[in-house]
Every structure is written in C-alpha cells, then in structure tokens.
Amino acid sequence: MALDDIYKEVILDHYKSPRNKRELPGAELSCTRNNPLCGDEITVFVHQQDGRVAGVSFQGAGCSISQSSASMMTEAVQGRSLAEALSLASDFRGMMAGEVDPDEEEFGDLIALKGVVKYPIRIKCAVLAWDVLQEALQGAGEATASAPHEA
C-alpha cells in the first residue's frame, strides 16, 4: 500500500511527539521561512560553539512531513560540525531529488522520508526545515528575514 511509504510509523511518531520543538534561548543563529504552497512556517534555532551545533531546536506548525522532517533534523545535526550539518542538508536534498542514495548510518530516522520522493509536491514540505537550517547557518545571525524579495 503506497500510503505506507509516506506515512510510516516513525514519521507519525516524530509528528505526534516532535523532538526539540521549543525556542532556544541564547541561540546565536535563527531563521524563519515558510512554504509558499501552504503557508506552513518553520523557525530553526541554532546555538553554535567551537564550530559545532551545540544546540538546535525548531518551532512552527505544519503538516506531518514538514514537522517530522524538522524534528528528525534536530536529532540528526545535534553535535555535528557546521560543515557536516550543511553537508547533511545537501545530502538530504539529494535524496529528495532522487539523486542521493541515503547512507543509513548518516541518515538514521530521516531515511523514513525517502518515500516522499513519490509525491513531488510534498518534497517541499520535507526540505523546508533543511532550507531554514541552511540559511540560519550561512546567514550567521543576520538571516532572520523570512522573505527573499521584498516588494
């Protein structure tokens, strides 16, 4: 049954009991972005120390895919170097584009999102949190604007 590919236990678990869903006081980096298709909005907070993700959390509301992806992401990048976190973001996007065959160890729970590839429009839901993470890390503090083009 195709639906099981996308609504796996682990996804629903992260959705119903999201990890690290809170503000992170003292986070140096944060960024908010939304999915223009549905208006779902995610904020990612990062506390960096010595070039590592010393703390990470998220806030926002959204569908099971965007929320579980954010929750899994916080677990996956916690403790990694900023470079590793960015590289995982890029691998995750690669998996969603059907271009990267995910490494089970690196991906952990995230591998459950692989089934989303079959639902092209939902891919945006899955990568939203990763886009926000990447902007937060790259913007180094200034990327708090949510909008790419101010009208």
Add this chain to the structure above:
Amino acid sequence: MALDDIYKEVILDHYKSPRNKRELPGAELSCTRNNPLCGDEITVFVHQQDGRVAGVSFQGAGCSISQSSASMMTEAVQGRSLAEALSLASDFRGMMAGEVDPDEEEFGDLIALKGVVKYPIRIKCAVLAWDVLQEALQGAGEATASAPHEA
C-alpha cells in the same frame, strides 16, 4: 467568376481615372484619416455653401477599392445638402454591412461596390472615404486631426 464582383469595370475606371482627385483651395472642411490595416490615407475637402456641398474633392493613395470609393463619393455627394450627404454615408455603410439594399438612383456608380461585402476586410477600404467625409462634415472645420487617441 467571383473576382468580377469586386473588380468591375466601373470600379477600375474610377481607380484608373479618379474624379475630383485634387486639393480644393478654400475648402472650409477637410479631414485626413488612414486605414490602420494598410496605412492607406485619404483626405477629403469640402466647400460648403448654404448648407450644401458646393465642392468636394479628395487626395491620397490606396487600393482600387478605397480610391474608387472616394472618387464615386465625390460625384455622389456633389450638390447635395449636408444632411443628405450624411444620410448617404450612412446608407453606404449600411450596404457594406449587408443591411441596406441600395437604391439604384441614390447610389449610382456606387452600387458597383456592393460586391465588396463578400470580402469583409476590404469593407474597411470601401468605407474609409465615407468615414473621412463624415468627420469633415461633422467636425465643421476643426476635425483635421487624424488620430482619435493621442498616446
């Protein structure tokens, strides 16, 4: 043969030897207009006296239909009251719209243009001179602008 409907002897005669094709010095009324489809341009000059068309002429270049129509028009309205001339213009347009069955006596040579009805786009050629005449008569001297909408 269909073409004979539109290229009758009388039309070709007016085209090759147009009547009253000249400036009319002292004309109180004149108007220039073109056919936006082809750029053909016609100027009509009217000398009015006591509410009558005491003199009428035209200038310009164009296809056989527009030129012969202008030539026949000058013959047809010469000496008529302004009201009669306007009413003939309206009847002529009616014939071109296939709505008015032309009166042979009133129309004279003009009746030869009836065949143009079968060539919808050429109708604009046939009525051009009449549009210009009407504007000249109605504008009473001021309608020398050729353009309805200045950009």
Add this chain to the structure above:
Amino acid sequence: MSSDERHPRSLDVARVRADFPILERTVNGKPLVYLDSAATSHKPTAVIDAVSDFYAHHNANAHRGLYFLGEEATEAFEGARGKVARFFNAPGPETIVFTRGTTESMNLVAQGWGRKFLKAGDEVLLTEMEHHSNIVPWQMTAQVTGCVLRYIPLTDDGVLDLTDLGSLLTERTKILSVTGMSNALGTIPPLSRLVEAAHAVGAIVAIDAAQLAPHSRVDVQALDCDLLAFSGHKMLGPTASGGLYGKAEVLDAMDPMFGGGEMIYEVYPDHSTYKEIPYKFEAGTMQIAQQVGLGAAIDYLEGLGMDAVRRHEREITSYALGRLIEAGATVFGPADPGLRGGAVSFWYRDVHPHDLATILNEEGVAIRAGHHCAQLVMRRFGTPATARASFYVYNTLEEVDVLVAALARAQDIFV
C-alpha cells in the same frame, strides 16, 4: 441564451459527465473524484474539439490577413467576443477586452485605470477575502501612485462585515474592487448593495468574477458594475482564455497596459496613436484559438442553462456542508448555501490539509490544500491552510459520499 432556461430544470449530470473525457481516468484503480474546479475546471469534448478544429481548419492570425483563412479566423475570434458579451449581457462586443484571465484583467484595471486616475491619498477599497490577484496589483499601483489600500473586514462567519462600511467607503474611495465569490470561503457578497454604495460616493466598482462567472448568471448591466474580470479556464474554457468587461466610457478613459502591434493606429519614432476600444488593449497576437474555445464553453454552459448550473451547485454544496460537519469537519465560510457558492474550505479534525490531500488522493479524491492565494483569509481565521472541495457541473452527490468516506482513512492514520 438558451430557451431552455425559461423552464427551471435540473442538470442531467450523467449526460454531462459523458462530455468530459478526463472523468474516465482512475487513480489506484479508483474513479477520479475531481473536487478542485475552483482552481481550474475540466473541459468538455466540445471545447477541446473547437480548439483542435480551429488549428486544423481555420488557423490564421486575426485582423490581419486579406485571405479567406484570415477572414475565418477573425470571424471565429470576434464571434467568441460576441458570445462573451451576450453571456454577461454586456451592451456590446466592444466592451469585452480579451486577456489571459482574471489576473491579467485585474492588472489591467490596477495599471490602466489605477495608475492613470489614482493619486496620493486616494483610496482603493478591497476586502479581506480577496484573492492575491485582486490585492498585489493594487499594491504595485500604490507604490507608484501613493494611493492607500483599505479592506472591508470579515465576520467570523466569513461574510463581509459591513458595519463600518460608511467609514471605509468615503469620497476618498475612488474604486471598490471586490470578488464576486471568494475562492477560499465560498462567500458571495451583496454585490448590488456594494455597487450602489460605491456609486453613491462617486467610486467605480471592479468585480473579480473568476469564481462567480462559472457558477451563476451574471448580468453586468443589471449589476451596474464598471469593470468585471473573468477566467475562461474556470468556466470550461481553455487555459489562457478570459477577459475584462468594462463600461465603454471607463474603458475609453483607461490607458493600455501593453504596447505593440494591432493596438495602434499610427506609429512614429517618438509617439503613437491608439485604436478604439477594445482593440487598444489587445497588443500583438492574441489568444485566438483559446478565446474561440471559450466561445464553445459558453455555448455549452448556455445549453445547460446557468440557472440549472447554479441550482445543481447549490444542492451539492448544501449536501456537502451537511455531510462534512456530520463527519467532524470544521467548515469555513457561511453555512447558508444561499450566501455562498460551491467552494467549501474545511479542516478535518487535526489532520493538516496537506496530509489530508495526500491521503484523499490515494482514494482517487482530488481536493486542494493550501492558502488558496488568500493569505489574508488564512490569517483572519488563524490557520496556515485549509482543505477545499469545490464543485461544478460534473460533480455528483455520490462523489461527496466518496469524499466523506475517504476522510475515514485520514482518521485511521492520524487520529
């Protein structure tokens, strides 16, 4: 107008469905239940064939060729304009400007009328339930002219809150631009009352009829609106068909939005003169085959009778509202089917609309999930998105049952 319309009668939906080839498609072996006609409608064979027939037998550019194909193409294109004019009871074909659809039409209004006539401090009155296509063009015009946008708010029921209309609609208001039917809430506002009120303060009225025109009879002269925008693709016509109705004196006064071939009279290096309406707005090669297809769509709708269309949708909407609420859904917009059209926004328990749409898709049911290009409505109701089912001539009560049954799948997974 079809003479059938004089006698109220209902749609023979089975016969209607047979005219729409796409309804034969299946998803996972289940029949397609298409409930997203507010986004775009499907096309009957008559429309598809009218477009193909144009290309295969009458193709030429319009208003240009002195040869028979050119005349046939011009006749077909202008024939479509005549059909549109009659459909809306417009006073004449010259009051119909062809465009790609409502978005282009509203931009033409905001630019061609707005940039010409609005100055700093003038007010444009919109409503909180407008589609982005009736908001963003005005914001762009506000940036250029300094005019101010104001919004009629919504009640909790999703209808216009007209309590303070007197303070919103004043002599500063130069135009009221309002949707004929909200695509996000289904709400149909009291248009005649709004037109009267606007005219009373000297404002003109533009109506975004993207949703209204497909679903009920619209008489622009009876409504007395000054401008009215519509999309062909939402009323059984091809994509890229549609237009803008305008009172002749309003269109006359407007500037064109596009310059180019065929809208001009004379071109000089430093200036040009323009043609009369509607041609001064129609630069370059137009959507010829598409507007011909729209003409065929109008023939088809008039064959059904717009009163029958509206009655059918009212019946199905009323049934859907009942069944959805019974199933535990929260519905947005007015409960009274007389105040609304057949676009029903809802949340099913706590299932995010995105998840709901994906799950329903597996059951063959196509609904829309998102902000429906109406973010102001979403903010008003404190939700990022809703699920939306919308109905048209080919939908049946049984399809509503399939929708409701499919909700159970979502319940299994999420609740």
Add this chain to the structure above:
Amino acid sequence: MSSDERHPRSLDVARVRADFPILERTVNGKPLVYLDSAATSHKPTAVIDAVSDFYAHHNANAHRGLYFLGEEATEAFEGARGKVARFFNAPGPETIVFTRGTTESMNLVAQGWGRKFLKAGDEVLLTEMEHHSNIVPWQMTAQVTGCVLRYIPLTDDGVLDLTDLGSLLTERTKILSVTGMSNALGTIPPLSRLVEAAHAVGAIVAIDAAQLAPHSRVDVQALDCDLLAFSGHKMLGPTASGGLYGKAEVLDAMDPMFGGGEMIYEVYPDHSTYKEIPYKFEAGTMQIAQQVGLGAAIDYLEGLGMDAVRRHEREITSYALGRLIEAGATVFGPADPGLRGGAVSFWYRDVHPHDLATILNEEGVAIRAGHHCAQLVMRRFGTPATARASFYVYNTLEEVDVLVAALARAQDIFV
C-alpha cells in the same frame, strides 16, 4: 537536440506537409498555398494532439494541486519549460519566463526592466526596422521615465546602416533592443557584432526573436544576449504560447509586470514578497496547455533539425526572390539570402498590395498585405504597404510557382 542534426540533410517536405491538416483545405477548388507564416504558422497534428491530450487526460492547474492530476499538469508545464530552455541552449529552466508571446515579453522588458532602471536622459537604442511590439512599449516607458528612444537607420537595401553606430551607441545607451529578423524586410542583422558593441558601452541587449526563433538555431549563450523574446504561435506552437529568456541576474533584478496569485511568497495588507525567478513573473493561472503544446512544437522542430529548417527556407527564399524579380516585382530588403530570412516584401508593378492579396486569394494563395506592424519601415521606403510572402517548413518551390503564376491574374485586371 535530435541526433539527426549532426548530419546535414534536407527536409522531406511531402512528409512534413502530411503532418499539417490545414494544408488539405482548398479555395475555389484550388489547393491552399499559405504564404503568411510570418504572421502565424500552422500547427502539426503532434501539437494539436498535445493540447487536446492535456485537456482530455492531464488537465489541472499547475503548481497547486497535491493530487496526481496536479502533479501531471505541473510536470507537463515545467517539462515544456525545460524543452524551451534546451532549444535556446539557455543555462537553465529558471531563465525562461512563460508569456503569451513576443509582445507581452517585450512589454515585460520595457516595464519590468525599463521602468526600474531607466531615468531621464538615458537612451534606448532601437532600429528603424523594429516591429511595433518593440517600439510602442518603449514609448510608454519613455513617457514614464523620460528616457529617449534612438533608432539605427536602414540603408536602401533594407539592412542596418551601422556607419554612425559609434554616435548612436554611447554610454548614455542603457539597452539595445533589436529584432533578430525583420518581419517586414526579412533582414537578419549582425547580432553578435551588435551584442559586443552594446556590451562594450555597458548596455544590455534584448532581442526580439519572434521571426528568428522559428527559422534558425538560436543559442542564447553563444549570442550572449541578455534577454530574448519569442512567440510560440510562429514556431508551430499554439496561440498564447511563448516567453522571455533572460540571464538569471537580469531577470533577478527586474520587477514583475503582473501581481497576483502564485508569484508571491507572502501577502500582507500593505505589501507582499515575491518568489524567485521565473515564478515571480508568472502571476495567476498560466497558458498551461499552450506551453505544453509549445513543447510538442519544439520536439517537432528538433525532429526536423533547425539546420535543415534554415536550409530549406534559404533555398525557397532564394528561388522566390529570383522568380519575383523576373516577374517584374520590386522586392524590399537584402537580395542576398544569407542576410535574410524567408519573409519577402514586394510590390507587383503598380497593383496595390490590398488588391494583389484579394486577387491572389482567389487563386488559393494567401499572402499578407499591409504595413506589417512596421510603419517606420513603410515610411523609410515611401510606401503605405507592401505585399509579403513568407515561407516555412511546409512550403515548396512549386508553391512559389503558383504565386508567380497568380500574379498574371493581377496583371490582367490592373495593368
């Protein structure tokens, strides 16, 4: 790109003709000889069917639906964008903005780029052979910004007179906007040289490729132009298809021309934020089925091979030039078929082009007569109008013979 193109080969015109159903039409019992492809081309069955197939099997709005039809429609629409990008060798699909055609595209350039970046005294350099669609939009922008339009003149042969280019193209010049091929004269200007000269003074270059794109291989990266406009309906595609190529940094910098649904990111009552390119230019429901049809047209053209297309037209143009001159016609534009495309403007003796077109129509021959939306060219050559025969993939040398034979009818009547 079709692999066939590596091997020069010629068109099998008989086979090509069999793909165009309209060519079976007759006029007065005579076969249709369609010589007005510069106005609009005919459509092969593959294109007609692609449009019908979209409506009958994959119809939905693009970029909206979370259901399978929505995904199919999005894939088809974006697939067409990819085909267009590859056809022009654009660096990526995001550099292709879909529009109704060249006229809309040039207005987008004149408004979205021109109104943003031009100020009083800045110069826009055009040429005397531009189509009105590359003149009037700039006049409208000049009215708003105070920029000045200048024109590269023509020689008596109908080619650009570049003698004084140095004084026309200066640091005041901000953009050179030039046709890739004149529809009135057939002239193909030296584009690479013009692009280089413009870039040398810091101006960007927009190319009106309405006539160029259908008839020869265009490589936007090799040309290094900044913007390039094209019309689908002139290259075997549906009416209302087409677009604008732009370098990513140029498109990024431009303002959208239309506000509305789908081009926005967030909408607030008083401001909005826009999406990235190309979507920020694509407001509202697009020409979905039409751009899908354009994709099919591009497949068809690539199947023929653009080099073969150009060769075929060169052969037929060269033949037509010879036969027309031999028959006593006066031809406008360059005599060398290497400097021109297959649009041949002429006067036949003293027969007014309108009369000529009507007479030829009786013989089944469809030509264009008029100013061809190029009044500056008509004034330059002191004529209100010309007759024009234009050729495409389905035309044959024998059709040129029919044209020339038909001229004799005009001679009988008029000369």
